[in-house]
Amino acid sequence: MPQKQSENEIKIKEEDSSLAEFTKRTVPSNYELQKFDEVVEEEFKKNGEPEEKFDINVDSEQDEKIEASLNEIYDDGNGGKVDVKRLDKVKRRGIIYKFFMLVVGLGIIGGFGYGAYYLYQHLGSDVTALDFKIEAETEVMSGEEFFYTISYKNGSNVNFNNAKIEVNFPENFIFLDSAPLSQIEKNNVWEVGTIAAGHSGQLKIKGFLAGPKGKVGIIIANATYNPENISSEFRKEATLTTTIKNIGLNINFDYTESSLAGEVNDIDVRFSKQEKSFINSFRIIFEPQDNIQVMSGDEIKLNNKASSTIIRPGIWQIDQISDEELVLPIRFKFTNKKSPSQEIILRFEQAIGEDKFYQFLEQKINYEVMKNDLNLIFIINGSRNDQGVNFGEALNCSVVYKNKGETEMTDVVIMAVLESDFLNWSTLRDDKKGREKGNTITWSKEEIPELAVIKQNQEGTIDFSVRLMDIDKINLNNSKDFQVKSYAQFTIGSKDSAGKKTGSEENRSNTVINKINSDLKIDEQVRYFNDDNISVGNGPLPFQVGQKTSLKVYWTLTNNLHELNDAKVEVKLPEHVTWDNKNRTNVGTVNYDSSLNLVTWNIGRLPVSVFRADAEFNISVTPGDNDQNKIMILMPGSKATAVDSATGATLEKTTAAKTTKLEDDDIAQRNNDGIVR
Structure with a gap:
């Protein structure tokens, strides 16, 4: 039977605890805690447990910690304790509140949308959305008509009002027409007005x-x-940039680069139309200088002399230009010597309208001006001007002298100086037997009796020749100037005694500089077997009437000294030889023109770093009845051409003809004598 408990005893509910049960109870008081300790202590005593082992009294310090933790947990924030018996319940908002908030949210979203739509409709998607550009050719010929096309498009959703286009043309642009027409005299402003949303337009200027x-x-x-x-x-x-790619005229100049003060000089201006040309007339202006006298040149007779009008001395108007080369001779002289070197400037101008001219070419020519009593002229290979020469080539030299003074000259010594490391002096040929020493040949009255006394206006010529070394005798890796610098000079006994300095500019001739051309070489081989004894041809060998034999053609170019431009190799195949394709090259392209039966290897620029260039292609031949018992020509000889970038000379090399003997194929020659069977 259960024991009855007193009112002060602690009641322990045996059911499982829960949050609901916990919240029904208040925080225990100090008295209740003390009674709980006493009950626990009594129970230990009844069970015979030692009191000291189960002492659960807590010291004062630990009591304070526990009490502080409980106070912190149940603190209501206002200095009191939370009544855990009471829970405050918050009511949930109803459907009306939710509907109200939905309406407000949709209103805000709609407001933003309407604002964006208003801006889109009234301010446009982008008020800077004007697509504006210029289109035209980027390269044109001088004088070639073309169009500037200026396009505009309104990419927004609002109109663009008061639209105007203003154009700043290049200084050398000549306006001809426009569509639509400009509203001002300068033809550079167009009032477009309104450009409607999404609309576009165009302006064309010719x-x-x-x-x-x-x-x-x-x-x-x-x-x-x-x-x-x-x-x-x-x-x-x-903006747009357009470049003039060519003037459409071939213009060249022939002249001597040296002159004696008071001596008449000629400059031949040679010109012709190119295939595409838009300049139909021009004028030439000789820029005036106080010590130069320009003459008319009317007395000069030439078969291809250009028709010209002298506007005033030094200005020629040319109204006739043709595909054939015409020549305008310009005659002048230096009245006195201002300096050892003097520059002449020729300007070429195109007339636009009546009083406007545009310069399309300027040519500067530097003259060596001399002033002495004995006029010396040095000529190499028929020219007083600089020109390219080749290794192994002979330099045919002439020294022309003439007494231009007022009195006779006595005891004259003439010297020819040729400065170069590449002359083979053992090849010197001199009928006058001049003394050669240290790149100089000297003639006095002992070698040429006429030099004892040279009377006024008396003249004479000294001829000699010397060869350049062969290229295989030269170390090309040596960093020397590959050129020959030549001039003549003189001394006179009476002038030497007066202290005249030998070799000064006053007693020299013109100077000729012959730069040595690059050593371009071409090798051509026609073969049935290659170097590895592998067949690269097919068909019968020896050649048979009515049967096709195919062969491989090899071209090899080598070059050392200078970069080459416009390099190419060409050969016109005989009528009985057929292009058989299978071409290959490591530089440029190999092309075949069937209308001319012409094979061309276009290389273009060939830098020094490319020492060797190779190309190959196939040809075939089918001998006819008339070819029986004959040796047929397969390749008539190919020609390689290029322009030396250093000397300006056009180099040309050719190969020997190749026949059915297959001269370059040792293996094929074992059973082939070249005669068609």
Whole structure:
């Protein structure tokens, strides 16, 4: 039977605890805790447990910690304790509140959407969205007509009002027409007005550029406009660069680079039209200088002399230009010597209208001006001017002397100086037997009796020749100047005694510089077997009437000294030889023109770093009845050409003809004598 408990005893519920049960109880008081300790102590005593082992009294310090933790847990934030018996319940908001908040949210979203739509409709998607550009040819000939096309498009959703296009043309652009027409006399402003949203337009300007090759013209166009409902002005800019790629004329100059003061000189201006040319007339201006007298040149007779009008001394108007070369001779003289070297400038101008001219070419010619009593002229290989020469080539030299003074000259000594490390002096040929020493040949009255006394206006010529070394005798890796610098000079006994310095500029001739051309070489082989004894041809060998034999042609170019330009190799195949394709090259391209039966290997630029270039292709031949018992020509000889970038000379090399004997194929020659069976 269960024992009855007193009121002060602690009641322990045997059911499982829960949060609901916990919240029903208040925080135990100190009295209740003390009674709980006493009950526990009594129970230990009844069970015979030692009191000291189960002492659960807590010291004062630990009591304080426990009490502080409980106070912190049940603190209500206002200095009191939370009544855990009472829970405050918050009611959930109803459906009306939710509907109200939904309406408010949709209203805010709709407001933003309407604002964006308003801006889109009234301000446009982008008030700067004007697509503005210029289109035209980037390269044109001088004088060639072309169009600038200026396009614009309104990429926004509002109108662009007060639109205007203003163009700054290149200084050398000649305006001819436009569509639509400009509203001002300068033809560079167009009032476009309103450009509707999404609409586009175009402006076309016709004209041409005048000027020299390489002249650049930059066009700048500006578009201004006001977007609808906006007072600010907006601007867009577009630019385009066009370059003059050529003048359309072939113009060359023939002249001597040295002159004696008071001596008449001629400059021959040679000109002709190129295949594509737009300059139909021009004028030449000889830039005046105070010590130069320009003459008319009317007395000069030439078969291809150009028809010209002398506007005034030093200005010639040319109105006739043809595909055939014409020559305008310009005659002048230096009245006195201002300096050892003097520059002459010729300007070529194209007339635009009546009083406007554009320069399309300027030629500067440097003259060596001499002033002495004995006029000396040094000529090499028929020219007083610089020119290229080849290794192993003979230099045929002439020293022409003439007494231009007022009295006779006595005891004259003439010297020819040839400065070069590449002359083979053992090949010197001199009928006058001059003394050669240290790159100098000297003649006095002992070798040439006429030099004892040279009377006024008396003249004479000394001829000699010397060869350049062969290339296989030269170390090309040696960093020397590959050239020959030549001039003549004189001394006179009476002038030497007066202290005249031997070798000064006053007693020298013109100087000729012969730069040595690059050592371009071409090797051509026609073979049935290659170097590895592998067949690269097919068909019968020896050649048989009515049967096709195919062969391989090998071209090899080598070059050492200078870079080459416009390099190419050409051969016109005989009528009985057929192009058989299978071409290959490591530089450039190999092309075949069937209308001419012409094979061309176009190389173009060949730098020094490319020592060797190779090409190959196939040909075939089918001998006819008339070819029986004959040796047939397969390759008539190929020609390699190039322009030496250092000397300016056009190099040309040719190969020997190749036949059915297959001269370069040792294996094929074992059972082939070249005679068609």
